[in-house]
Amino acid sequence: MEEKLMEYARLLVRVGLNVEDGQRMVISSPVECAHFARLCAREAYDAGCAEVVMNWTDDAMTRMKYLRAGDETFDTVPLWRRHFFNDYALEGTAYLAISASDPENLKGADPDRVVRAQRASGKALKDFDRLQMCGGFPWCIASIPIPSWAKRVFPGISEDEAMEKLWDAIFAAVRVSGDGKAVERWREHLAALEQRLEKLNALDLQFLRYTNALGTDLTIELPRDHIWESGGDVTLKGRSYIANIPTEEIFTSPLKTGANGVVYASMPLVHDGVVIDKFHFVVKDGRITEAHAEQGEETLKAAISVDEGAACFGEVALVPYDSPISNQGLLFYNTLFDENAACHIAFGEAYPCLKGGQQMSKDELKARGLNDSITHVDFMVGTPDLSIVGTTRDGRQVPIFENGNFTPSFS
Numbered sequence: 001m002e003e004k005l006m007e008y009a010r011l012l013v014r015v016g017l018n019v020e021d022g023q024r025m026v027i028s029s030p031v032e033c034a035h036f037a038r039l040c041a042r043e044a045y046d047a048g049c050a051e052v053v054m055n056w057t058d059d060a061m062t063r064m065k066y067l068r069a070g071d072e073t074f075d076t077v078p079l080w081r082r083h084f085f086n087d088y089a090l091e092g093t094a095y096l097a098i099s100a101s102d103p104e105n106l107k108g109a110d111p112d113r114v115v116r117a118q119r120a121s122g123k124a125l126k127d128f129d130r131l132q133m134c135g136g137f138p139w140c141i142a143s144i145p146i147p148s149w150a151k152r153v154f155p156g157i158s159e160d161e162a163m164e165k166l167w168d169a170i171f172a173a174v175r176v177s178g179d180g181k182a183v184e185r186w187r188e189h190l191a192a193l194e195q196r197l198e199k200l201n202a203l204d205l206q207f208l209r210y211t212n213a214l215g216t217d218l219t220i221e222l223p224r225d226h227i228w229e230s231g232g233d234v235t236l237k238g239r240s241y242i243a244n245i246p247t248e249e250i251f252t253s254p255l256k257t258g259a260n261g262v263v264y265a266s267m268p269l270v271h272d273g274v275v276i277d278k279f280h281f282v283v284k285d286g287r288i289t290e291a292h293a294e295q296g297e298e299t300l301k302a303a304i305s306v307d308e309g310a311a312c313f314g315e316v317a318l319v320p321y322d323s324p325i326s327n328q329g330l331l332f333y334n335t336l337f338d339e340n341a342a343c344h345i346a347f348g349e350a351y352p353c354l355k356g357g358q359q360m361s362k363d364e365l366k367a368r369g370l371n372d373s374i375t376h377v378d379f380m381v382g383t384p385d386l387s388i389v390g391t392t393r394d395g396r397q398v399p400i401f402e403n404g405n406f407t408p409s410f411s
Helices: 002-016 031-046 059-068 071-075 079-091 111-124 126-134 147-153 159-173 182-203 297-303 362-367
Strands: 024-030 051-057 094-098 139-142 205-211 217-221 232-234 240-242 250-252 259-264 269-271 274-284 287-295 313-318 344-348 376-380 387-392 397-402
Touching: 002 031, 002 094, 002 139, 002 182, 002 240, 024 031, 024 079, 031 051, 031 094, 071 111, 079 126, 111 126, 111 297, 139 240, 147 159, 182 232, 182 250, 269 297, 269 376, 274 297, 287 297, 313 376
Parallel strands: 024 051, 024 094, 094 139
Antiparallel strands: 205 217, 205 387, 217 259, 232 240, 250 313, 259 274, 269 274, 274 287, 313 344, 344 376, 387 397
């Protein structure tokens, strides 16, 4: 187990973040994950990091705050917190986030408090958010199990068994086997993703139409000069990194006003400590006009009202249903994994997926038709029968997905 943990830590630091000699690194981690966070810190120092700075989080304290704190707390962000995130981002500090929490940690909390806290954070951490979206610093999100999460994924068995099963599932998803070859496997995986996105970029698509038996019938228009990207990214300084480990997606940004139809979620969404299930959106001219859910509807409606751009789409991502994560047959209740088990769409902020987009300002990206928001929430739409047909700018129709997977021309 310790060999796998060391291999995983090495993958995150050396490939996920690709830290530079003399660079600082921030690790955001739940207190339950301290052992693994320390392994990542040690690996970072071995890789030449000048300093590793910890930002600890705690589910219990977070829940306590949203249930018991003074109401005015949710409209402000302390000055130290603004400086912590913005200053390190402006410096180009590498940022590792260990994502592990109870999927229902904020069940019963007032959604208004959650939305207000998001708005306050979005205003206060503008530099951090802007630089994160455009490659201003290397960042990577990864996960390890904690008991509350493991018991949700594997109910009905002991905590120890659930933790062991979730460890096995995560190691399989991130291609860590204990043989020390995870880095090599990831380089091969990224090369395969690169080949697919090159084929998509060569098409110059204008529209994507999604249909499946759930009831999805959605057409999404793509902006001129859009580009498809994959899990491997590059900072403004030209340094490679991987934002999500695991990653199976190829993604781009839609035209803000170009989505029309209805889209059904294919998996539950865990958002702000609440499980949202069996939900769908009605979309007109790019804007979500109706949101319905059998579970968590209040939280869903709050999520798309954080700001003006929260009700518009900012990402479309293609993930084959036949993938290492999907084939495990698990619902992880963690978007990092579930979004890489199925095609997904995000409402909120758009990535700068345009030719030259990394160098464009917010106003320039908006003028080119990309969405602007302080939020970015992925929800899953992929199913075993999902069909996606692309239309090129010269009017040709190209089948991209059939029966939930890429068509042979993209294999």
